[in-house]
Each structure stands twice: as structure tokens, then as C-alpha cells.
Amino acid sequence: MxxxxxxxxxxxxxxxxxxxxxxxxxxxxxxxxxxxxxxxxxxxxxxxxxxxxxxxxxxxxxxxxxxxxxxxxxxxxxxxxxxxxxxxxxxxxxxxxxxxxxxxxxxxxxxxxxxxxxxxxxxxxxxxxxxxxxxxxxxxxxxxFNVDYNNLKHHACTEIRASMLSGECRIWNEIKKTGFGGFGKKFQSCIKRRAILSVAANPRCSGAEEAEKVVESVFQSCFNDTRPFERVYR
Incomplete structure (x- = not known):
């Protein structure tokens, strides 16, 4: 979002x-x-x-x-x-x-x-x-989690989770868009791409470069948090 x-x-x-x-x-x-x-x-x-x-x-x-x-x-x-x-x-x-x-x-x-x-x-x-x-x-x-959208790390984390848990980055969707190349990385690449675009649009963010750094800094911990789902089906 x-x-x-x-x-x-x-x-x-x-x-x-x-x-x-x-x-x-x-x-x-x-x-x-x-x-x-x-x-x-x-x-x-x-x-x-x-x-x-x-x-x-x-x-x-x-x-x-x-x-x-x-x-x-x-x-x-x-x-x-x-x-x-x-x-x-x-x-x-x-x-x-x-x-x-x-x-x-x-x-x-x-x-x-x-x-x-x-x-x-x-x-x-x-x-x-x-x-x-x-x-x-x-x-x-x-x-x-009391998300504060003025905090870019908060914004990045909820974007990572939303793209991961919604199903919009399911692997078959990415294959249809980009082919079979880099198969194992498609799911995470899609999530990162969407999160970066969203954070870059935040008025508190200076642009895509800062957005990418913020997303990378929180990616693993937010990606591993699947609440309220028990697990994610790709």
C-alpha cells in the first residue's frame, strides 16, 4: 500500500x-x-x-x-x-x-x-x-504493529508483508510476466520491487535509491513474519 x-x-x-x-x-x-x-x-x-x-x-x-x-x-x-x-x-x-x-x-x-x-x-x-x-x-x-507511515522502515515492512501475503507475487504470475529465468528468486524479487516502488512514493522518501536501501534493511525480518497466516504458499 x-x-x-x-x-x-x-x-x-x-x-x-x-x-x-x-x-x-x-x-x-x-x-x-x-x-x-x-x-x-x-x-x-x-x-x-x-x-x-x-x-x-x-x-x-x-x-x-x-x-x-x-x-x-x-x-x-x-x-x-x-x-x-x-x-x-x-x-x-x-x-x-x-x-x-x-x-x-x-x-x-x-x-x-x-x-x-x-x-x-x-x-x-x-x-x-x-x-x-x-x-x-x-x-x-x-x-x-501501530504502523507509522512517516517511518520509512514501517512503510517498507508492511509493503513487504502485504505483497508476500496477498498472493500477488505468486511465482506463476511472475513467470507469465518475465519467463522462467531466475526461477528461484522470482517471489522475493517481486516483493522487493513492489515495496521499493511504494516506499519511493512516500513524501518522506528522497527517491528510489533511499527506498531500495530501506527495503533491503528490513526485508529479511519482515519477509519471515507471516502473521496472521501460519505459512505462505508461493
């Missing part, structure tokens, strides 16, 4: 008809973009923005339906919801929100507001399961 002060929902809710989002013009722009024929940066940004807006109704509905399913049937989500509750937390359906996010993140946790799921960046319900479990680990850590 990144510092939630840096994560804000996009206020764009107006999905009224736009002639550029349908018919022949939409198809032409889509084809140009997918074939790499669009070189103008503003045109690329406009296409990406318009594409997300076009997809919003479907994405939001899919996110809400996936969330309801996970809260009823997902072993990892139900398990983490239970352990957050045991720590005195109050994460429930009313404060887990699907919304549009203006950056390339899947979700976020805020101790005062709850959990945000970024419907415009969630690929499918299994991706949603990983993201929700990730954010529930942050909620658990915040309550269990």
Missing part, C-alpha cells in the same frame, strides 16, 4: 455522450493507438483518458460485483477480515469502496476512511482478490 495521502480518487464522473467515444472515429483512434501510430503525447493521454471514461460503467459494476463475491467466498479475504476484526478494526462492506483512481494503482488503505479499490485498474475478480487481501494486510499491520 502506498501512502494514502498520495492516492486520490479521480473526480471525473461525467460519462455523458462524446462523439469521439463511439462509431468510426473511436475505432480509428483505437487502431492508431494500438498499432503505435500515435506519436503525439497529448493525443495518447486523451485516448487513455477517454478509454477509461468509456469503460467506467462496466468497470464499476464489475468491481462492486467482484467485491461482494470476495466478501462471501474468498478464503484469504474472509480470513483477513476476521483477523482485522480481532485486532479491533472495523473494515466492512460500507467502508470498502470501488472508485476511479487517477494513477496506476490497484487500491489503498486509509486508517480513517477504509479501503479503496481502483475499479479502472483492476483486471478481473482474481486481481481484485489480491488487491483487497493486500490492503487488508495493511489494515491488520496498522492495528497490530
Amino acid at each position: 502506498e501512502d494514502t495521502s498520495k492516492r486520490q480518487a479521480n473526480g471525473q464522473n461525467d460519462i455523458s455522450a462524446n462523439p469521439d467515444l463511439s462509431g468510426l472515429e473511436w475505432w480509428k483512434r483505437n487502431l492508431k493507438y494500438r498499432l503505435g501510430l500515435t506519436t503525439d503525447e497529448k493525443e495518447k493521454q486523451k485516448f487513455e483518458h477517454d478509454y477509461r471514461i468509456k469503460q467506467l460503467p462496466k468497470q464499476c459494476t464489475t468491481c462492486e460485483e467482484g467485491l461482494d463475491w470476495m466478501l462471501k467466498y474468498s478464503p484469504s479475504v474472509i480470513f483477513m477480515m476476521d483477523h482485522v476484526k480481532k485486532q479491533g478494526g472495523n473494515i466492512n462492506r460500507s467502508n470498502i469502496k470501488c472508485d476511479v483512481c487517477d494513477d496506476l494503482k490497484g487500491g489503498g488503505f486509509n486508517p480513517d476512511l477504509g479501503i479503496l479499490l481502483c475499479s479502472n485498474w483492476i483486471r478481473d475478480k482474481w486481481h481484485l482478490e489480491d488487491i483487497l487481501t493486500h490492503e487488508l494486510v495493511h489494515a491488520y499491520d496498522y492495528l497490530k
